[in-house]
Amino acid sequence: MSDVEFSYRELSETPHLEQVPLAHLSIQVGRVRPEDFADPGRPVARRLEQAAPWLEAAGKQVRDRFGHRARISTCLLVDDHSPSASALKAPEPAAAMELLARAADAAGFGVDYLARYAGCAVACDRPRPGFRDRHPLADIVASLIVPEAAVGANGSRPPTEHTGWLANGQRSPDFRSAMDDPPAWSPPVVFGRERHSVFVDVELWSLDQDSEGGTAGGAATDTHTHPLAGTPSGSGRQYSISLLTAVWHLLRLGLLRDAGEAVAVPYRFAPDEPVPDLWSQLPSITQLTPDPAPFCAYQALSLLASRHRDAELAAGIVLDHVRLDDRVLSLIAERALAEPVPFPLPSAPIGRISHLFLDDFLDDSYVRPDT
C-alpha cells in the first residue's frame, strides 16, 4: 500500500480577512463643518485654494518616486460630530456636494471623497444605514488601546481601562490615595524620552451621565454629543475628537476591520439616486469623482488649519498605544513590496502619516488669537 498525503482544515479556523484597495497617497485637503458650506464659496473654497499648491507638491513627490501611474486620492473631512449653534445653517448634503465640486474645480483639482467624523464613530457603507450596516469603529479602536503598564504592574489588577483617559507615561501619584500621609509632589514619568518629558493625558471619551466632561488640560479636546441615536455597543460613551481622529487615520491607512470585514467602504451615489437630506444619513465616505484612486493608502497626508494641532497630537498618542491585527499589518507591508516600484513600509502606523499645518488667517470666520 502506498502512502497518502492527506490534509483537513476548516475555513472558520483562520477568520476571513477582507482586503481593501490601496492608493500610494491619501491627501486630506481640510477639515470643515457642514455649516461652512452655507457661506457660498468662502470657507470651503478658500481652504481648497490654500491647499492647492501643497497638493501639487505632494503629488509631484509621489510621482517622482513611484512613476506617473502612482495612485493619489484626495478627501475632505466634514466635522458633523460636533454640532454647534450654527449647524442649523448647514445646507443639505446634495447642495454641499455641488458647491464642493465647483470650489475644487476653481482650485484646480478634484476632491475624490467626502468623509464624515460621525461616520468614524459608527461606520456605515450605505446611505440611510440600517442597524446591520453599522460598525462601531470607535468602540473597536477603543478596545485596541493598550494603556502603558505602570511600574510594578504584574497583571494582578486589571489595567485602568475604564477611566476614559490615556497618557503617554505614568501620571503623578494620586493624592487622594494617601490621606494620612500626603506625599510630596512628584512629576509624571514618560518612558524612553530624551532628557525632558512631554507628558500628555488624552480624554478618549466621557460617559453620558458625566456632565463635567470636556474640561481639563493636556491635549484633550472637547467631547460632543453623539449624532446617531444610541451607540450600538450600548457603552454610553461620547467619544472625543482625539479618538475619532485616530480612527480616521487608521481608516485611511486601511488598517481597520470589523471581525475581518472591511468597513466604511466608499459609496457612490448613482446619477439618479437621491442624496439623503440629513448629514447623518450619508454613508461614512461618499465617493464624489468618477474614477478616483482608492480612498485608503499606504501613506496619508493631512493639510489642516493649525488650530487642529491638539487633536492631531492626541490622535498620535492614541495611535502609539493601539495594537493592530498582525495579519492586516503584514498583508499591507507585503503588498507594498509587491508594487511595480516596491518599497518598505514603516512598521508603526504613525510613521505612515504626515501633517502640514497651515495658517488660519485666510479664513476670517475662524480668526482666533491662538498662539
Add this chain to the structure above:
Amino acid sequence: MSAPTHSRAAAATGAGTAATAVVLGEVRTCLLQNRDPLATPATVALMRLTPGAPVSHVERPVRRVVSADQICGIDCGLRLARRGRSRAVGTVLSHAITTSGRVLQGSAQVTLTAVGAAERQAWRHYLRRPGTAEIMGWPHPADVADGFLDAAVPARGLDLDLASISDRVIEAVQADPMLDHSTPLRARTSVVRWAAILDPGHDDAAVMHLTKSVAPGLHFLRFQGRPADLAMLDRFCEEFARHEWLLNTMQEAVLDRAERDLARDLLREHLDKLGFALNQLVPLWMPPTHLSPQMKTFWTALEDQTRYSRIFERHTTRVRDLRDQFGLRSRRN
C-alpha cells in the same frame, strides 16, 4: 493550529531568534456556567471578548472556539531560581477557549527575551511585538523558567502574575449575561503552569517534564526545545489542561461523590450528575493526536507514562455501572 497561536508563535520566532527565549504560560480550565452546552453561534458570540475581534472556530473532532488575544501591559519583577530577581517590561497575551460549548479555558502567556536594556523604552516599542516582554539584564534562561515554576512560591505575589491574567479571561466570559449562570456540576478549576526554554541552537530531542503539584488541581510543565516548537507546545498545554480537568472532574466531582452518596444511600440526588458526566463530559475526551505528528509523539509519550486515556475509560465504565445500579434501585423503590 489556530490563528492566535500562529501569531504568537511568530512573535517568538520572529526578530528574537538569535537569542534563547523563555515562554511562560498558565492555563485554567473550568465548566462554563450554563445549564446546557452552548451552540456554535452563541459560543462564537461569547468568545467575541472585544468588539470587532475575529473569533476562530473548528467543529471537528470537537468544537473548539477561540477568542482573539487580549493584551495586558506589565512592568514587574521576575523571580529567578537560585539567585535573585529580574525585571520584565512588555505585554502578556491571553485568550479564552471553549470546547463543545461546555468547558471554558483561560490561557495566558508571555515570551521573555533578554535584551540587556537598562531602562524602560517608550510604550510603542513594546507594542511592536505583542506578547513579548523584555528582561532587563541577562539572567540565565533556566533560572527564569525554574523561578516561575517554583511550587513553593505563591502564584499571586508581587512578581509576574499570569494566574490573575488567565483568571480574568475566565471571569470576563463567565460574567456574560448570555449565560444563565446555573451550575450543572461543581468542580474544581484546574491549573497548568508551564515554562519553555526555546533555544535556536537546541539540537537534541525536545524535553518535557510534567509534575503534579501537592496542591490539588495544579500541574507544572517544563519544556526545552526550539523556537519552532512553541505553536505545538502552546496547544499541547491547553489540550493537556482540558484532559487533566476532565479526568480530575470525573474522579473528584462525579465518582468520589457518587460512591460517597451510594454509601449513605443518597445517590438519588446524584443521578443527574452521572447522566451529565456521561452525556456531556465523556464526549469531550479527544486527545489531540490528529493535530500533527509532533503532537502525536508528545501525547503518546504522555499516555505511556500516565495512562490517562485508560484511566478515563475506567472512570467512564464505573460511572455507567453506578448509574445502572442506581437506576435499578430507584425503580425498585
Add this chain to the structure above:
Amino acid sequence: MLVFAASDKGGTGRSVTSCNVAYRLALRGEAVAYLDFDFGSPTAGAVLDIPKAERGVDGSGLHSYFTRHTDAVELDAALHSDSDALRDLGRYPSHGRLTLLPGDRDGGEFPISADMPARCAQLFLKLDREFDVCVVDLSAGRSYATDLVLETTARPELANASWRWLVFHRWSAQHIVAAHGLVFGDKGLLATGLRRGHDRTRLDAAMRFVRTAVVDLGVDRGAVERAPQAAWLRSYDQRLRESADRLRMGRSRLAGVIPYDPILQWSERVIDDADVSRLKIANQATVQAFEDLATRLSDQRFWEGL
C-alpha cells in the same frame, strides 16, 4: 448554595455556629467555602484555628478583593488549620472540604462603591462553580456587608443561584425583638432587599432564625438548683415562645436551636466528635444541634414550606 449568616447584635454565636455547621457539611462530603464578610472584625480564621489568618491575611483577603481588585486568597482548612478536627477533613474519601476566604489583617468596614456589587456577584458565581455551599458570615447589624450581599443577590447574574438567610439571636426577650427588627423592620433585610430590587416573596421565603445559647431545662439540671427558679424559667421560656410566634419567628421559621454550652462561651472553636466522646469537654446535644442545622440547610422541603 449561598448561606448568609446575619445577626442584629454581636455575641450571638453567629460565627462559631456557622463555622461548626460548615464543618459538619464538609464532614458529610460537601465542598464548603466560608467567606468572612465580617469586615469590621475579620476573625473567622481564629474560629477555624488557622494561624496565618487569625486576624485576617496581609493584603490578599476579601477587603483587598473589593477595595484594591486583587484576587481573594483561599485557604483549605485541612492544610492550614491547627485544629485536629479540621486537619482530619480529607483524610477519608467520604469527606468534602472546607475552604476559608479570610478578610484582610486589620481590615475595617468600607463603604460600598458602585462596582462592588458586580465584583461580589463575580465572586459568588466563581465560588458557586466549585463549592456546594458557601457560608457568608456577615457583620452584625445593618452593615455595609449586609447591604452589599442584598444588592448582589438581586442582580440578574444571580437569578439562578439559590441563597438562604440565617438570622442568629440569643434566646432572650431583647434579642428576639432585635432579630425581628433586623428582618422585618423599616430598615430591615426585607425592606432594604425590596429597595435593591428583590422579589419580596422570594426574599421573605429565604429568611430563617437560629436561636443560640438556649438553656434546655430538661437537660441542664445542674444549672437550675432551686424549684422556684425552675418554675420561673419554665414560664418565661413559654412567654418567649409566644412572643417569637407572634413576631413571625416561630416553628416554621426556626432553622435551629443551639443549646448553651460552656465550651463555646469561653472558646469559639470547631467542636468534633472527639470533644464529646473522648475528651468530654463538649455536650453531645451541641454537636447534634449543629448537625441538625446542617441537615436543615439542605432540606428542600423545610425551605419551601412557610
